[in-house]
Amino acid sequence: MFVSDHGSRITHLPVTRYRARVKTVTAFIALGSNLDDPAAHVARGIDDLGSVPRTVVKRVSSLYRSAPVGFRDQPDFINAVAQVATRLGPRPLLEALLEIERRHGRMRGVPNGPRTLDLDLVLYGDLVLHEPGLTVPHPRMHERAFVIVPLAEIAPHRLVPGRGRVSRLLAQIDAGGVTRLAGV
Ligand code: ADP
Numbered sequence: 080m081f082v083s084d085h086g087s088r089i090t091h092l093p094v095t096r097y098r099a100r101v102k103t104v105t106a107f108i109a110l111g112s113n114l115d116d117p118a119a120h121v122a123r124g125i126d127d128l129g130s131v132p133r134t135v136v137k138r139v140s141s142l143y144r145s146a147p148v149g150f151r152d153q154p155d156f157i158n159a160v161a162q163v164a165t166r167l168g169p170r171p172l173l174e175a176l177l178e179i180e181r182r183h184g185r186m187r188g189v190p191n192g193p194r195t196l197d198l199d200l201v202l203y204g205d206l207v208l209h210e211p212g213l214t215v216p217h218p219r220m221h222e223r224a225f226v227i228v229p230l231a232e233i234a235p236h237r238l239v240p241g242r243g244r245v246s247r248l249l250a251q252i253d254a255g256g257v258t259r260l261a262g263v
């Protein structure tokens with residue numbers, strides 16, 4: 080009697096406490112594709128975000144078309160940004176994003192080169208993190224119109240740690256190469 084009572088306490092209590100301690104964090108994920116029906120890859124990528132464990136998609140921007148940056152001799156990109164509520168830590172969340180990229184057949188070739196689907200963790204709450212393989216906020220987000228324009232559509236007032244509000248970043252960049260797709 081004593082043993083089973085004791086046993087149930089040690090099996091149940093820690094789980095309850097663990098769940099209570101995992102905070103829900105608002106994160107933003109930028110999606111981009113310029114190969115094999117890019118709009119379909121981005122749309123499916125957003126669906127895939129919905130099946131990431133402990134993660135719920137809260138808002139999704141329109142789809143945007145953007146001219147390639149850096150390596151210019153490649154097709155235009157389709158981009159979007161999704162807002163999620165997640166109870167995954169930043170590292171497991173990034174792993175889930177890279178797994179979705181692999182499922183879409185992503186091969187890593189030329190930097191900034193063509194890709195079937197790119198998923199970047201642009202913001203994770205107000206976290207600032209510099210680790211091998213993971214930097215948050217994404218180090219180039221503030222200069223990328225194809226991230227800032229869709230992000231400003233769904234979260235203009237969001238603070239980017241160390242950089243100010245999204246709306247201010249939008250005012251500082253040249254957004255000319257990014258156009259919203261009609262009817263999406
Ligand atoms: P980019 O998105 O800048 O064009 P890649 O998609 O090829 O480049 O990313 C290369 C690596 O960048 C990934 O393997 C990942 O480990 C790393 N990385 C660092 N920080 C982040 C982040 N915030 N989001 C996504 N990837 C990141």
Ligand code: MG
Pocket residue numbers: 197198199
């Ligand atoms: Mg990436």
